[in-house]
Amino acid sequence: MTRMKKYALAVSVTAALVAVPAALPTAAFATASPEPVPAPGATVAAAPAQPATVKAPATAGKTTAKTHASPVRVVAPGERVKAAPGVELWLTPEGKHWSTGDGGENFRSVVDGNLDMSAPGVSHQTEGTAKRLFHSGVWYGTKAAARVVLTDAAGGTTTAKLVELPGKPGWGAWYATTPAAAGDGHGVTLYDRHGRVLAELPGFDR
Structure with missing residues (x-):
């Protein structure tokens, strides 16, 4: 009988020890909220990804090489170009033609042997009135011509302005108008599209 009482006492003590945590305040265990566990089969939406920041290249907007777009106009053989008031200019395979204000015509040949077509060069003719001068010429010996500048x-x-026939024949014509007060002793310089000098024709004092 004594043995049965000891066993019952031990069971009662054990039950009392197990019941102690349940009597503690609930707040003692609420230090952090656990992440909710999704139900089986549920779809969990991922947080949207933040777009990456793209930096523009350091060279954006900078020009590394200075070039001049070619202003050479391609014209058909015999096509008339209004070069100045009362003046027309046109090209044929033989050379440059231009009219004068009085109805006359002039011609500069590129096939008569007077131009050395093996090297870049430029020619210059001038005519005009008391108010303005009409300048024109032939550039030749190169397919890289892009600009002609007159200097008084x-x-x-x-x-x-420059014109040439189709197919880049290696020559073409240029023309410009200046005030007569500037004189007719203009120098002429032929450039390529990168600004390099191809040929020069010095001016002279009037």
Whole structure:
């Protein structure tokens, strides 16, 4: 009988010890909220990804090489170009033609042997009135011509317009108008599209 009482007492003590944690305040165990566990089969939406920051290249907006777009106009053989008031200019395989204000015509040959077509060069003809001068010429010996600039005695410059026949024959014509007060002693410089000098024709004092 004594043995049965000891066993019952031990069981009662054990039950009392197990029941102690349940009597403690609930707040003692609420130090952190656990992440909710999704139900089986549920779809969990991922947080949207933040877009990456893209930096523009350090060279954006900078020009590394200075070039001039070619202003050479391609014209058909015999096509008339209004070069100045009362003046027309046109090209044929034989050379440059231009009209004068009085109805006359002039011609500069590129096939008569007077131009050395094996090297870059430029020619210059001038005519005009008391108010203005019409300048024109032939550039030749190169397919890289892109710009012709006239320079007067005072250092003023005028950029000419260029024309050539289809197929880049290696020559073409240029023309420009300047005030007569500037004189007719303009120098002429032929450039390529990168600004390099291809040929020069010095000016002279009037």
